[in-house]
Amino acid sequence: MIIAISDNSDIPIYQQIRNQIVMGISDGRLAMGEQLPTVRGLAEEIGINSMTVNKAYQLLKQEGYIYTDRRNGARVRESFDGRPGLSKESEETLGRIISEARIGGMTKEDFYQLCEKYFKERK
Amino acid sequence: MIIAISDNSDIPIYQQIRNQIVMGISDGRLAMGEQLPTVRGLAEEIGINSMTVNKAYQLLKQEGYIYTDRRNGARVRESFDGRPGLSKESEETLGRIISEARIGGMTKEDFYQLCEKYFKERK
């Protein structure tokens, strides 16, 4: 899986990595239990410091998306059973986005149609 | 309209203001063309630096949600025509949230049901 970082984004690099891995898990590019690139390997690949990748992995680990096995590096969680639907922050953000969509003139149907795109994606 | 700032949020204060005004416009608490509080007035009301409020207004203006007329008052835009849509950033964020929802075990129906809540709100 390719991880592309945008230098001129105002989202911190470690967050961008975190987001792309989450999206990779969601759309199937990263399978349950699959091994992630090593911290150093990924850092080299995208040309950043390994501490930054480490921070992203720590965040993913804390959120329960991955775990680190001392023998094999980092892996995607095998199951996401007990986790609640959405984090409180993400739900708030969703509310904000829906507000923006409504002001932007989108109907509920327009919005759901947009969502479909992201539900379908499975590269 | 009451604007409440959370000190322990990770979101910068000026963005919290911006978000609340956007949501106010969306759910009808702020009417099209309605005059916003003055920068200094709002700053005093919520007990923060007026530079911060100014920054929020600048952002809203730049995003096209409000405009300032020559008497220095800020008003909500009268119409939001143009093709319906979301900003590129917000659409990306939406994609990220849908990914999180899917991993969290939400079905498309669960997600839409959650969205309904935010579409209904109209205080």
Added chain:
Amino acid sequence: MIIAISDNSDIPIYQQIRNQIVMGISDGRLAMGEQLPTVRGLAEEIGINSMTVNKAYQLLKQEGYIYTDRRNGARVRESFDGRPGLSKESEETLGRIISEARIGGMTKEDFYQLCEKYFKERK
């Protein structure tokens, strides 16, 4: 409040800082809402890198013990209402310690007497 770091401990420095602040909150040396030392200030005081203090603060923040107000630095949480009794890890560790105590020949009464010491402490 004085924070003392042990260099020859196998507990990471950022964890030691975290533990001492937690204990400070518990025994009243740090009041609810009280401002913590600044990251740089504390780092200088105990002669370590500010990133390490930052890491400790991030951990405390994530655990809900403190929050960071952009205007005033880091502060102790005002209330700890909704938090559950003990984290799963701490409860497991407690079980392990009780096992050690029993093998060490302590009766339940011996153990509770030892606990009393830590419940009483309020410097």
Added chain:
Amino acid sequence: MIIAISDNSDIPIYQQIRNQIVMGISDGRLAMGEQLPTVRGLAEEIGINSMTVNKAYQLLKQEGYIYTDRRNGARVRESFDGRPGLSKESEETLGRIISEARIGGMTKEDFYQLCEKYFKERK
């Protein structure tokens, strides 16, 4: 006695083994003087490197929980006399946990009730 290793734990494997054996001794699953599995046998059983099991045994031996007789078999110590007590480390950890419990809103009685659970266990 079954020893189960968790790959996604932050606790090193050799310590997990050590902890489980200590708890086994405490709750009676391992009798005083009972012979432990061989290093190689246990390593194969739980599918890890025998160096790791060896490290756990060394630690247990150093802590006085087990001893190795001249026929190379490891056995649980016959008696644990001496003045009742906890290691300095464990006592410190206990203090930390009590702090967390207090902040978490547990009363002394809540805490003792939780402890009871671990005192009762004797499989």
Added chain:
DNA sequence: GTGGTCTAGACCACA
């Protein structure tokens, strides 16, 4: 002035 982020190196424990 505050915390947040990032870099370029380094050392260590674990397995």
Added chain:
DNA sequence: GTGGTCTAGACCACG
């Protein structure tokens, strides 16, 4: 070889 920790110094956003 893996992740985890730490350093010394730097820049940035926020208020």
